[in-house]
Amino acid sequence: xxxxxxxxxxxxxxxxxxxxxxxxxxxxxxxxxxxxxxxxxxxxxxxxxxxxxxxxxxxxxxxxxxxxxxxxxxxxxxxxxxxxxxxxxxxxxxxxxxxxxxxxxxxxxxxxxxxxxxxxxxxxxxxxxxxxxxxxxxxxxxxxxxxxxxxxxxxxxxxxxxxxxxxxxxxxxxxxxxxxxxxxxxxxxxxxxxxxxxxxxxxxxxxxxxxxxxxxxxxxxxxxxxxxxxxxxxxxxxxxxxxxxxxxxxxxxxxxxxxxxxxxxxxxxxxxxxxxxxxxxxxxxxxxxxxxxxxxxxxxxxxxxxxxxxxxxxxxxxxxxxxxxxxxxxxxxxxxxxxxxxxxxxxxx
Amino acid sequence: xxxxxxxxxxxxxxxxxxxxxxxxxxxxxxxxxxxxxxxxxxxxxxxxxxxxxxxxxxxxxxxxxxxxxxxxxxxxxxxxxxxxxxxxxxxxxxxxxxxxxxxxxxxxxxxxxxxxxxxxxxxxxxxxxxxxxxxxxxxxxxxxxxxxxxxxxxxxxxxxxxxxxxxxxxxxxxxxxxxxxxxxxxxxxxxxxxxxxxxxxxxxxxxxxxxxxxxxxxxxxxxxxxxxxxxxxxxxxxxxxxxxxxxxxxxxxxxxxxxxxxxxxxxxxxxxxxxxxxxxxxxxxxxxxxxxxxxxxxxxxxxxxxxxxxxxxxxxxxxxxxxxxxxxxxxxxxxxxxxxxxxxxxxxxxxxxxxxxxxxxxxxxxxxxxxxxxxxxxxxxxxxxxxxxxxxxxxxxxxxxxxxxxxxxxxxxxxxxxxxxxxxxxxxxxxxxxxxxxxxxxxxxxxxxxxxxxxxxxxxxxxxxxxxxxxxxxxxxxxxxxxxxxxxxxxxxxxxxxxxxxxxxxxxxxxxxx
Numbered sequence: 001x002x003x004x005x006x007x008x009x010x011x012x013x014x015x016x017x018x019x020x021x022x023x024x025x026x027x028x029x030x031x032x033x034x035x036x037x038x039x040x041x042x043x044x045x046x047x048x049x050x051x052x053x054x055x056x057x058x059x060x061x062x063x064x065x066x067x068x069x070x071x072x073x074x075x076x077x078x079x080x081x082x083x084x085x086x087x088x089x090x091x092x093x094x095x096x097x098x099x100x101x102x103x104x105x106x107x108x109x110x111x112x113x114x115x116x117x118x119x120x121x122x123x124x125x126x127x128x129x130x131x132x133x134x135x136x137x138x139x140x141x142x143x144x145x146x147x148x149x150x151x152x153x154x155x156x157x158x159x160x161x162x163x164x165x166x167x168x169x170x171x172x173x174x175x176x177x178x179x180x181x182x183x184x185x186x187x188x189x190x191x192x193x194x195x196x197x198x199x200x201x202x203x204x205x206x207x208x209x210x211x212x213x214x215x216x217x218x219x220x221x222x223x224x225x226x227x228x229x230x231x232x233x234x235x236x237x238x239x240x241x242x243x244x245x246x247x248x249x250x251x252x253x254x255x256x257x258x259x260x261x262x263x264x265x266x267x268x269x270x271x272x273x274x275x276x277x278x279x280x281x282x283x284x285x286x287x288x289x290x291x292x293x294x295x296x297x298x299x300x301x302x303x304x305x306x307x308x309x310x311x312x313x314x315x316x317x318x319x320x321x322x323x324x325x326x327x328x329x330x331x332x333x334x335x336x337x338x339x340x341x342x343x344x345x346x347x348x349x
Numbered sequence: 350x351x352x353x354x355x356x357x358x359x360x361x362x363x364x365x366x367x368x369x370x371x372x373x374x375x376x377x378x379x380x381x382x383x384x385x386x387x388x389x390x391x392x393x394x395x396x397x398x399x400x401x402x403x404x405x406x407x408x409x410x411x412x413x414x415x416x417x418x419x420x421x422x423x424x425x426x427x428x429x430x431x432x433x434x435x436x437x438x439x440x441x442x443x444x445x446x447x448x449x450x451x452x453x454x455x456x457x458x459x460x461x462x463x464x465x466x467x468x469x470x471x472x473x474x475x476x477x478x479x480x481x482x483x484x485x486x487x488x489x490x491x492x493x494x495x496x497x498x499x500x501x502x503x504x505x506x507x508x509x510x511x512x513x514x515x516x517x518x519x520x521x522x523x524x525x526x527x528x529x530x531x532x533x534x535x536x537x538x539x540x541x542x543x544x545x546x547x548x549x550x551x552x553x554x555x556x557x558x559x560x561x562x563x564x565x566x567x568x569x570x571x572x573x574x575x576x577x578x579x580x581x582x583x584x585x586x587x588x589x590x591x592x593x594x595x596x597x598x599x600x601x602x603x604x605x606x607x608x609x610x611x612x613x614x615x616x617x618x619x620x621x622x623x624x625x626x627x628x629x630x631x632x633x634x635x636x637x638x639x640x641x642x643x644x645x646x647x648x649x650x651x652x653x654x655x656x657x658x659x660x661x662x663x664x665x666x667x668x669x670x671x672x673x674x675x676x677x678x679x680x681x682x683x684x685x686x687x688x689x690x691x692x693x694x695x696x697x698x699x700x701x702x703x704x705x706x707x708x709x710x711x712x713x714x715x716x717x718x719x720x721x722x723x724x725x726x727x728x729x730x731x732x733x734x735x736x737x738x739x740x741x742x743x744x745x746x747x748x749x750x751x752x753x754x755x756x757x758x759x760x761x762x763x764x765x766x767x768x769x770x771x772x773x774x775x776x777x778x779x780x781x782x783x784x785x786x787x788x789x790x791x792x793x794x795x796x797x798x799x800x801x802x803x804x805x806x807x808x809x810x811x812x813x814x815x816x817x818x819x820x821x822x823x824x825x826x827x828x829x830x831x832x833x834x835x836x837x838x839x840x841x842x843x844x845x846x847x848x849x850x851x852x853x854x855x856x857x858x859x860x861x862x863x
Binding site for chain 1: 369659660680681692698701703704708713716728
């Protein structure tokens with residue numbers, strides 16, 4: 001077997017293969033639904049209805065998409081520079097911890113000032129968490145995949161320690177959760193009476209800002225050059241190490257905003273289950289979006305829709321929610337394969 | 350009778366066609382190879398020589414056409430079948446295991462995996478006989494890692510002969526050899542032919558083609574455009590056939606050199622991977638002068654280029670740039686000092702493949718006005734710069750927003766040339782500037798370098814092609830194991846004399862570089 005490149009793939013290839021990937025994903029999901037003893041068409045219909053069938057469902061999907069946009073952006077920014085940040089989860093929790101620290105009465109500021117101050121502090125925390133692995137990489141050549149990944153576990157245990165100790169809510173009936181945020185620190189809802197909070201607005205704006213940085217600024221140019229060909233970048237005089245550090249600060253800050261918006265916009269306090277793996281799912285979101293920051297918004301909504309839809313389908317049809325994980329994994333694998341095959345042909349001899 | 354024996358066809362290619370997407374790499378190529386002849390396959394880079402040989406050897410499958418060896422059709426796509434049929438190939442990049450001996454390398458893959466020990470007496474005797482018959486002297490028990498490039502090539506040829514190859518294909522075999530080693534290789538090929546083997550010699554060096562082949566096949570844009578007896582042609586005619594138009598060699602006018610712009614005194618640098626670093630190098634680059642650096646690949650050229658290009662700092666010794674001694678040496682400092690750098694590897698170091706021409710044009714000046722202001726890129730200014738380069742340097746491309754990976758090597762090199770020359774450099778470091786380019790692009794690049802020299806730039810031309818160095822240089826240094834020979838003024842040394850320096854003679858006997 002050998003791979004041959006296709007220099008100019010046809011339109012049919014470019015549209016047909018991803019469409020085929022989607023069809024294959026749906027087919028596999030249908031087979032799984034059959035296996036669970038349900039009608040596959042009804043199951044898929046219920047997922048769709050649960051994700052976008054009503055105003056409530058749609059807003060729920062957008063709420064769920066918010067942290068995924070942030071972590072997706074964090075991953076997209078870092079991966080663009082070939083900085084493999086697998087630690088968005090840790091940076092997310094870093095942002096959440098700082099949000100609780102500053103948002104529970106530590107700063108006597110009016111809401112209009114308090115909100116941005118906390119958001120910026122959270123970003124700083126996330127940035128610092130990613131700074132350590134990146135300095136290890138640029139100075140000593142330590143693989144950042146390993147360090148950022150392991151930081152996730154360190155951070156989770158650290159949060160656990162905080163929630164069992166200094167940050168534990170005294171009124172929490174013994175549950176490991178933090179004191180609730182004061183009202184002034186909470187992100188308001190976009191429309192009164194609907195659950196969608198301003199975190200989604202911030203995520204959307206962040207995606208645009210990242211897009212502008214990547215396409216219009218000198219830093220964005222440096223980041224792309226380092227990611228595409230670090231050797232050529234270094235030869236041309238681009239300070240590769242410094243660019244990686246800046247990339248890390250941006251990426252860590254974005255991931256931390258996921259934690260910030262979940263605490264300040266949705267939950268109101270910090271618990272150990274704040275993130276059901278948003279940091280890891282962010283990698284899927286970013287890959288599906290081909291690392292395009294505006295694409296991240298779309299793919300985050302798609303991924304959130306599958307999770308939310310699967311939740312509601314599970315209640316109605318009795319098919320386990322695990323189908324959402326399998327759907328996502330299949331979608332990612334088939335999509336990556338489809339994109340590879342768009343410009344590559346396999347010869348079986 | 351004699352006629353019939355002479356015409357015994359050992360290899361027949363019939364209508365070989367190979368497409369890569371829209372590109373037709375080979376277009377209906379047919380030819381015969383007869384017993385006991387050397388044919389040269391001549392063509393510019395990208396003409397389809399290597400593709401054709403890869404089809405013959407089974408690495409690629411042809412879209413149309415067939416291959417016949419000794420009268421039997423060769424099943425496509427099986428290197429093993431080609432080997433069994435008696436086709437042996439010596440690639441440009443050797444495929445030897447450095448940590449094994451010569452004998453082990455030759456026997457590797459010939460016996461079962463479970464053979465207890467490689468190198469039985471019979472095999473040893475056979476290798477010794479082949480060595481003697483073909484003039485391929487190399488010690489069978491030496492580790493391949495310790496051999497010179499020329500010796501490694503002999504091992505590759507022995508490998509093919511040991512497998513009973515009756516047809517030898519050599520892909521650009523002289524690219525890595527000194528003139529003396531090339532002569533020895535030609536001796537071997539003549540012996541092989543006398544013993545009834547047939548040889549396909551792939552090259553774009555006209556002199557060698559004239560020297561060794563009996564017949565020349567010229568490929569251009571994937572087509573066979575000419576087939577001539579070597580005795581009926583000359584270098585000039587071959588070059589025209591290869592390019593399709595008449596070409597003129599670059600001319601160097603007399604010019605008095607100006608002041609020293611860069612001086613290295615007694616510089617040592619650390620090793621670069623497998624290649625040596627510099628050892629006690631003294632070098633002066635003068636305004637209005639092209640300094641040529643000759644030498645066999647891997648003798649410290651990379652170290653010298655890295656040092657002057659700002660990627661490396663001296664471990665010991667001094668560097669003096671028009672009176673300044675640079676304190677913090679880096680690529681950016683080199684650029685600021687007016688050093689233009691044409692890197693050896695234009696794909697890996699010179700360009701970012703997925704960037705557009707515009708993005709590649711500003712790779713070295715993106716941070717300066719007018720391309721960058723207060724952290725914002727001015728893409729229209731950058732595109733203006735790219736358009737200027739495209740126009741001035743005749744870069745053939747779909748436009749400034751095309752990805753550079755779509756360009757041919759020559760056009761890519763022209764963009765790099767424009768990028769560095771538009772900055773108005775004082776010193777030009779040209780590392781293998783024309784390697785792998787077609788003749789049209791070679792002439793263009795060389796003339797631009799001469800023009801820059803005439804305008805007062807100091808040029809350091811690093812090349813493994815001795816003809817190029819002697820044709821273009823005002824003074825020549827030979828580099829060997831990180832040491833420099835004295836400066837030889839233009840015309841004072843014959844290629845053979847330079848060849849002895851390239852092989853390391855003159856360096857041992859206390860002939861100091863000073």
